Amino acid sequence: MFRNKQFVGELISEFIAVFIIILFGDSVAAMYSLYDPSPYRNAYWGVCIVWGLGVTIAIYVTGAVSGTHANPAVTLALALFRGFSWRKVVPYAAAQVLGGLAGAAIVYALYAPVIDHFNLAHHLDRLHDGGAAGVFFTHPGDFVTPIHALMDETILTAMLLFGIFAVTCEYNTQAPQANGGALIIGLLVAAIGGCAGYLEAWAINPARDFGPRLFCYFAGWGPSALPSPGHYWWVPIVGPLAGGVIGAGAYECLVRPYMPRLRDRVPSDVGPLADGPTTDGRVAGQP
Known part of the structure; x- marks a missing residue:
């Protein structure tokens, strides 16, 4: 499998997908x-x-x-519920994390002088204060503990996967057609x-958080990353993985069993995969 040209292309694709997401997302976080x-301070919707x-x-x-999983939580959910190959799960996740790391590196290349000026102006230090780290990875907001954040990330990623599975369900006649x-x-x-x-900061994607966090660890933020x-680093990994399974399973x-063409089948035909989902998991999703 690992010598298969198509599989290599899929890994490159997943790398590029997360790279693009982080390039846009962390850049707008820098602007904010x-x-x-x-x-954006008074236009957060932007x-x-x-x-x-x-x-x-x-x-x-x-x-x-x-299929643009672009998110280990999506990849895991597809393996559990839509027939995606389990042998591809770890390689896909690794490519996604590396894409996040590379995207963060490019954002840093763009904004390094601005980051340094920001930290100097606010008397912050990368290593000890985590100055400007919020550009790259997530933290609990005001009044939010890491354990509460774990619950938040689980719920929000469940919302994400519930929506992705609905949008990409071939039997959902209300889902948008074509592209x-x-x-x-x-x-x-x-919306999330x-x-x-x-x-x-709504990570809802382990690669979106851990890839840039790993870059920052080597770029001078050290233990701040x-x-x-509070040893927060594991929360945006575990929460989204758990939430993705919950949302997709829901x-x-x-x-899904009550979609029009499914409910017309005889009961013996209806099962988790009875509607013949794509077995390679090509159901474009993120984040």
């Missing part, structure tokens, strides 16, 4: 955080839209090759950020 006055458009663009660029699903998934990501982003204050059990 590092400038005074911030162009931040959410840019993250969502990053996802949409990533799907349009790479969806035909790998419109990419835009709807991007808007879904934006718009309603809950201040809780802990890993393990991070759709598969509570909604």
